[in-house]
């Protein structure tokens with residue numbers, strides 16, 4: 001079996017993770033976490049979101065975060081979620097290097113999440129994307145509920161393809177397939193990734209799994225086997241989805257790194273550095289997070 005030498009990990013805990021926390025985490029702590037993630041070697045971080053402050057109060061301090069972080073090392077890319085033209089304009093004012101846009105493959109989830117139909121969301125991308133490119137900002141897309149939706153059930157490849165094609169029409173060529181509700185299984189992941197990669201060879205694919213049913217790492221393994229080398233995860237496994245009651249966080253970054261490093265697959269990230277970020281988050285939130293490896297002390301890093 002062929003394995004890649006290196007995979008890129010994008011940390012999404014500060015955006016996807018924190019957005020479902022009711023109690024506001026101060027901007028100072030968020031900036032401290034961002035700096036700690038960068039020190040741990042994370043080179044791609046989804047830092048915040050430019051959605052309406054009333055929609056997600058936790059992320060209403062996007063400007064404060066991106067201004068407050070100051071200079072970041074070469075090679076580190078901070079990105080932010082953008083929901084509409086107004087959000088895009090806010091993002092451009094901060095000079096963030098990359099934005100991401102989300103459209104759900106599930107009509108029901110898209111309406112619950114952004115109060116728009118899938119086709120309205122895809123239409124909006126055609127306005128948002130040129131604004132980003134015009135401002136020299138990179139744009140990538142994410143297909144939410146690509147592997148299943150709790151409201152709509154099975155999601156077929158055709159529904160995912162509609163969103164992928166809409167993103168391509170808007171000039172977006174890096175696309176994350178997101179298992180928002182943790183419904184995907186390894187065989188499905190392998191098949192969907194293989195079929196999409198064959199159908200849209202111009203796209204760079206990334207994968208994003210919530211570990212709601214415990215299949216996150218298994219899904220990642222088959223995703224890597226299908227050729228994907230960009231993976232998204234969240235420090236401590238923090239997270240959920242505001243539109244999906246009971247949804248849990250992403251695959252924990254430290255558990256993912258432990259698996260990859262054990263397999264001889266390199267990342268840019270230091271496991272102990274991530275464990276420190278998880279401890280900071282746990283102290284801030286006042287509770288334990290789902291990640292396993294961070295709780296194993298010195299045994300955690302014996303392979304890294």
Ligand code: ZN
Pocket residue numbers: 016178179180208210250
């Ligand atoms: Zn997610």
